[in-house]
Amino acid sequence: MKSNFVKRFWRISRWFLAFFLLLFSFRFLYGYVATDTGRASAVSDYFSGIDGLRKNYASEKRGEVFAQMQNSTPQTANTQKYEKTATVRARTGRFEDDNQRIRRKVQDAKAIIQYENAFGLKGARELHLLVGVTPESFDSFYLAMQKIGTVQSMSVIKEDKTNEYRQLNAQKASLQKTLESLVELKSKGGEISDFVSLHDKILEIESRLQDLGVQLGNFNSENEFCTVRLSLYEGAPKKDVSLLHRIKVALEWSIEYFCYSMAGFFIVILSVFILILIMDKLKVMGIINRD
Template sequence: MMKQKFKRRLKKGIVYLILIFIILFVFRIFYGYSVSPNVIASSNTFFEEIASSRVNYASKKYKMQSNTSSAQNIINVDQKYEKIATVNTKSSEFEKEKSLLDEEIKRQEAIIQFEQNSGNKGNRRLQLLIGVQPEKFDSLYVSLSKIGKVQSKEITKKDKTNEYKQLNAKKESLLKIRNSLIELKSKGGKIEEYINLENRILSIEEELQGLGVQLGNYDEENEFCTIKFSLIEGIENKISLTHRIKVALDWTISTYLQLIAILFFISGFMYIALLILDKLNLFNSIIKNLKD
């Protein structure tokens, strides 16, 4: 009877161990397919360097209903926003893809705002910052996504309406201060006070010029959306099923043995701890009997 129970438990234990191994193996296989080896960690150094020197904004005008207690009011909304797409591609036919890229940019009437070419033949990289009219943004994005083998792509959109309003408010405030100082300067006074007023007016003029440049980015004639495009020269690596199985087996065996070792040490520790507790209980019972 004891032998049969032991055999059943042994079989059940072996089944659990095999099941754990299969689960780990299947997990590693699926993980290998989910992480593409062709995705290149593209260097964003080029785009980071020019981020502060060039920004593109666009606007969208629409009407919105505002429900009040008395009636429904129509509000005209002038939204300012920044829309940026990033497309990273790879191709073994670098020159051909570059020609298609130039044709598509020209066809969509977009402009190349920054360009960087690097690397030797066989390992070249082309990085572009493209400004495109908002209404042609989606079309150009789809077209560029068909060039080469896409490694990664994304689109982000940020609302800039509040920043635009804050810049205008700051400009109005500075204009009022400047006009007040000019009026104060006309009243005369000490030379030192006159010089201080003049310096303050010049400082405000410089701030106004800076604000003018920032607000100029929001002008309708300068409205663009941004596409950051990278074309990398290289051959697409394809992994065979045999290689994936080999890698999955290596990882599964290593992880499985580590897991079994951890379980073995935990079981051994618990067994020793139970033996110590059992000995302590026996020792306490002997002492208690001696006392009695």
């Protein structure tokens, strides 16, 4: 009988032990997931929610000769237009010093700060800069920014804009032809209402030509820049949590919630036991009443 009791005890204990290990494993793995999520949110992409930022384009001579479109210039036939954007997000405990270091690097690279936003109270300040850098200085400036504070994330994206540039030129040529035709029609006779309608159409095309001129102006050789987006967050970088600390936290949490679970389990068992006793009493009372 004693042997059967010991076997039952160990059989039940294995179930409780398995439940405890399940709690421990869950909390231990959750510690890694929660830490990674917290870090990702701390260095979210600030510039992704900003519209209307300056677009920078650069040119690169290509050995391959592209097929020329109608009215395109020979200079664009073998030149690639591209947009190159680097993003660096860093955290620093020396916000003022690193802020000055960034501005000195901007001056050394003869770059231009095209957008700036600094906000927050001391201890939790943020600095966001969009810097236009010449293509020749892009790589060195990008590497210099990686030495500011502790880098949390970085990336470089290069997009070909040659087709977009050609399409803008083609649209400009088409609008210029249309404008010339309308101006020629204006010199001919007609009713006043026709002249008014024609005048409005000419103004509309001239406005579209101005917009195209602004877009094409970004592709001009004197405006050739690459973009570096820099986000600097104040505060010491979070240190990696040690394995022993993770085990300690997971163990404390597992013991606490294991005790809660066991208390709930015994309350349920006790409630069921009391309910069974009440039902048995009611059955006995029913038998006595029938007799």
